[in-house]
Amino acid sequence: MHSDTNLIEIHKTPKLAKQAKHQSISPAAIEDIDAVVALSRKYFPRSREYSINTLKKRTTELYFKDGKLLPHVSPIVSRSGNGNVNGFLGVISKQFRYRGRTITVANCHHLMATEEARKQLMPIRLLQHFLSGPQDISLSDGSSESTRLLWKRLGGESVTGESIYYKIPLRPASFAAGHTLKQSRNRMSKGVQFLASCTDSIAGRMHIPHFYRSETGIRLVPMDTELMGDLLELMKPFYLFFPQYDASDIERLFYLLDGETRYGTLYKAAITDPDDQPIGWFIYYARHKGVCEVIQAVSLPGRETELYDSLARHAYSRGGVELSGRLMPGQLQSPFTTKAVSMPARMWTLMKSNDVELKHTIQSGNAFLTRLEGDLWVL
């Protein structure tokens, strides 16, 4: 394991040794938040949708508690010779249970480096540093193709079954118009979008299939911390590898989700059948006339269609044009795929562990990996 202020490599020539002294990777400190936020605003355009102060607050809340790093494995920064932060890798750790054992999972995200740091190979150095940490398993959720290449070269692998994203039209004409005219902002495109919206509206009123979402008979129950805890317990027996949540974890995650404003309005609900027996739950952001981004849609095995129907109807009634989210392996043969128009592996779930059995468990879809611990709503 690397020490807190380790140098990156032992170099061979005096020139290189000199450079090594001036490049270091260490756990992020609360004093680094300003620099991390500046990097984020530069390299992740969506973070500019937050004010600097909001971004600082959210970054601090995500990684620190009372000014100290949250336990287990921490986010890391790289520094140039003058001590300035020139690279960052966000890390959140989580305890899982696996065959009676507690497993530490470290989930990394937001790999960033300045141009100067890139010339010093800082992205791959940061990843290498992270992957050699004390965690039992390293994960990355929603990674780009470039990160996947680096990750694989460092001994990791991609989890294809966890890297499938669905895109389901809720209002087909608006969906098609929106994707066709994505780059176009002229008057004609607005006209086409207006016509598409009218088509969806009329077809919906006429109850034309694909344009209309009928009543499902499924009940929705507003989600709170206690209910979420109960639902997670309900789901636990169906997975070999399952995260450990207590009430304060769930409360904190809900707090973070509630604080996200860029993806629309947050909805979280449990779904039950007419006999009040739980089926599952969904958590998503709805944007009127836009994308409904699903954070979690989970059901008991065999109840995926009911989950899908209730989620699609809920999102449709909030004015959503499209449902988008990451497929869970149990949803492969469900409306989440049959109704989807494209399922590109645009973002990768990556994994590295020395435990072959554990890796097999994850690759075979027996792990409960969700986007709750992911990076969708942070930075």
Place this chain on the structure above:
Amino acid sequence: MNSQTPIRTDVMSVVCKTLTLETIAFEEDLIESGLLDSLSLVQLMVALEEEFNIRIEPEDLNFEDYRSVKSMSEMISRLSPLTPMTIHNWV
């Protein structure tokens, strides 16, 4: 003639092809000159593995080995070519 000369020539050729360079000096620092970034490093590693029939294990990865054609040549001469059996094992 140095025994590394054929390796050097081949490494130089792989580096130029991968980084789309016309020519490069034997000791030119690819990192310092900004010619190599993390992604092109990975591409270079793959190209070297293919060209020299070697396997660079993640735990053996030392970025300094990729600083110049010289250091890459030295690294390759340290690594044994894979036998058909070893290739079979990791394919």
